[in-house]
Amino acid sequence: MSVANQRPEAPTAIRTDLGAFFASLELSHSKWLITSLQPGSEVMSKHVVAAGNVAGLLDRFAELRRKAEARTGRCYPIIVIQGAGLDGFWIHRVLQAEGIESHVVDAASIATSRRRRRAKTDGIDGEALVRALLAYKRGEPRVCAMVRAPTPEEEDRRRISRERKTLTNERISHVNRVKGLLFAQGVSGYEPLRRDRRKRLEELMTGDGRPLPAHLKAQIGRELDRLELLLEQIKAVEAERDAMLAAEQLTSPAPTMLLNLKGIGPEFAVVLWSEGLSRHFDNRRQVAAYAGLAPTPWQSGSVDYDQGVSKAGNPRLRTTLIQTAWLWLRHQPRSALTLWFKDRVKQNSGRLKKTTIIALARKLLVALWKYVNAGVVIEGAVMKTA
Structure with missing residues (x-):
């Protein structure tokens, strides 16, 4: 038998009948796009629910399950995938609480076309997520990177250090703004973080020997008000951080x-x-x-x-x-x-x-x-x- 006769006449179809519903969620501020693939089918269906409508999302999944059960006589589980984004992990937790297998994927880990002008729509992205989920459940290595969703306690524990970083960046912005306003008047060497900042502000003179203009002094005063509020908030966050560290020491060394x-x-x-x-x-x-x-x-x-x-x-x-x-x-x-x-x-x-x-x-x-x-x-x- 020749080598040509050993080749199959048609390419082998990708196995999609894995005994489950596969669905992806494309989340936005206005709508959620559900892209689903029924067991044994190769055609994906799409449905839209309003953003935040969890009841509508669960009803859609229940309806898909009922139709498949009426058609095949079997009850199939539902496996859902969504990209990690602004919505966080609350939808993932809702699905898990309803007994639905849910996965959160790092969208950047999914291979895409390298064409200079590739088409990009929610529908295309939804289908790509379903295909990635299928490959992942088949056990294909490195097809995508699933995110390990943190527990609510782990997620909340991160907020202290992240808030402190945000407050510190805002403090730097206010300090630089005050220094920039004064430098434009020929004043240098003023440190807004010193405790005597208000007193020294009253003593400042411009580079050409004039007192600071009234409106400029008032603007800098308001900047110092915001700066002092930030300093108080940073102290409060640091005290909360120290208390959390003391509490963590009781449960983990x-x-x-x-x-x-x-x-x-x-x-x-x-x-x-x-x-x-x-x-x-x-x-x-x-x-x-x-x-x-x-x-x-x-x-x-x-x-x-x-x-x-x-x-x-x-x-x-x-x-x-x-x-x-x-x-x-x-x-x-x-x-x-x-x-x-x-x-x-x-x-x-x-x-x-x-x-x-x-x-x-x-x-x-x-x-x-x-x-x-x-x-x-x-x-x-x-x-x-x-």
Whole structure:
């Protein structure tokens, strides 16, 4: 028999009859698009419900299940997928409470066409989500990256550090605005964060020897009002953070273990614990990938080089780790990680410090993960004195 006769006359169809309904949700502020695929069918149907209409969404799923049961005599489970976005995880939790298998996917992990002008609609995206869910349930590797939804308690625990970061950025904006207004009048050296800021404002003179104009002084006064409110809110958030750390120490030793390391304070300990180290990881590669510190290779034929870190993970955790790595060099000069950094920089003749600090941040994250989960002490690390 020839090789040509051994080939099938038609391509093998993709198996879609997995004994379940597959549905995707495209969520927006005004409507929710439901794209569903019935068992044994290859045609997807689409239905729209108003945004926030959970009862309508569940009724739609119940109607699809009733029609399939009347047609086949079997009751099929429903498996739903949605992209991680502004709606958070509350819809995912509602579906799970109703006994519906729900998945949240990182939309950026789904392969798309690389055409310069590719078509993009909610309908196309909904079908792509259903196909990704089908492949995922068939067990195809790396077809997409499902997000592990945090519990309400884990999600709420992150808010303290994130709110403090927002307030700190607003504080910087007000300080810079005050300094910019004064610099335009020839005034420099004024520090709005000093306690005597009001008194010094009254004493300021412009660069050409005039008192500050009345409207300018009034505007700066209002900026200082907002700045002082922010300072009070930052103090309140920090007090709440410290209280949360004290409460966490009663249920988990990890925050205390982080605080015991020299160079890690309350804010960094909260961010490292709530944003990353409190989660479950199977290996160090998953830890580095979650922080976006995993290397990204580029290989094609004879071309083979490293593009740097992926930056595809948690940006807050990644930023904090890089800052922690710089502080680690200062406060842990005799640790094995610091000695590795200095040796690598010496090999590069003092160059590529910023690149090497990223590698140190990745090593430090893995070391901290082993430290808080398995109790593996970081080699040469110094603990804080009592």
